[in-house]
Amino acid sequence: MPPRPILHAASLAAALLLPATAHAGFYSGNDLYAVCTTEKDDKEFFEKSYECLGYISGAVDAFNTTREAVGLKSCIPGDVTISQLRGTAVTYMSKNPKDRAKSASSQVFAATRKAWPCPTAKPAAKKKATRKKR
Template identity: 60%
Template sequence: MMSRTLACMALVAPLGLFPVAANAGFYTGDELYAVCTAERGSNTYVENTYECIAYITGAVDAFNTTRKAAKLDSCIPADVTISQLKGVTVDYLRRNPEDRKGSASEQVFAATRKEWPCKDKKAETKKAPVKKKAPVKKKR
């Protein structure tokens, strides 16, 4: 019996070495919301606050890097503070509890896009030019 168990373990153990595509992120929106709303004064408040800020700023940096690689500007204004990023994200998570089951990075992305939507440059360039009407001369 023992040799059969060891044989099974020997066959199954290497499966853990193969990379598997992850369909979900490391954090869910619920997990991010929990660390971002840690109670001030609790034993984990400082650690959770740093974890929250690090996650959100890392996600935003990744979004901006992806846009830059695609030769696009960031949609988030350059003067936005980390505190504002956290506030916008936490507010979005609070208002959308049904979405928090998904990836936290998707929630950060949705929050920032809602607060600072990207301007559609294609739509701006496709607008027809405004023609000025020639002034009508009055007859005397």
């Protein structure tokens, strides 16, 4: 019979091969909310503040790049600051705690869409068919 440490290592290796469920995103809204609402007296405040700002600005950049790729402009005004984006996202997540289980990027997207909604696209006007005179 193999020694116990070998059995434990084999059990651990087998467990690591089992599939595990994963979130749709790297962060959940709960994760982002926790990072963004770290108290100023917390020893990790500065690190978490940069993590919050970096995540939110990266998510917004990704949304804007996606919009540009399909020929649309950003709906967020050009003079909006990263601090304003952070405030918008944190306020949205604080008012929608049930949604925070979703991905953090979806929460940032929802917050910015609510704060700066895109105008609804109007369908192109159809031209009336005209008959050519013979």
